Amino acid sequence: MAGKYNDLIDLPRPASRHPAMSMADRAAQFGSFAALSGFEQAIEETARRHIQAQDAAGKEPADAEPDLYCDRS
Numbered sequence: 001m002a003g004k005y006n007d008l009i010d011l012p013r014p015a016s017r018h019p020a021m022s023m024a025d026r027a028a029q030f031g032s033f034a035a036l037s038g039f040e041q042a043i044e045e046t047a048r049r050h051i052q053a054q055d056a057a058g059k060e061p062a063d064a065e066p067d068l069y070c071d072r073s
Contacts, residue, residue, distance in 0.1 A: 021029075
């Protein structure tokens with residue numbers, strides 16, 4: 001297969017001029033992009049309240065209808 005970049009495909013990878021970054025430093029660099037921090041806890045809390053409401057209504061989880069797409073506006 002003749003392609004536009006065939007002359008580059010077998011070249012060795014260029015060496016970096018910078019020292020390798022530790023995994024901890026790399027993770028910290030991108031930590032500020034965690035826009036949904038706390039989202040998992042909110043889901044867990046919603047699930048907990050939903051299960052409590054099912055228990056109070058005497059419904060089994062299999063009998064309960066999920067209201068995941070309920071419009072609350």
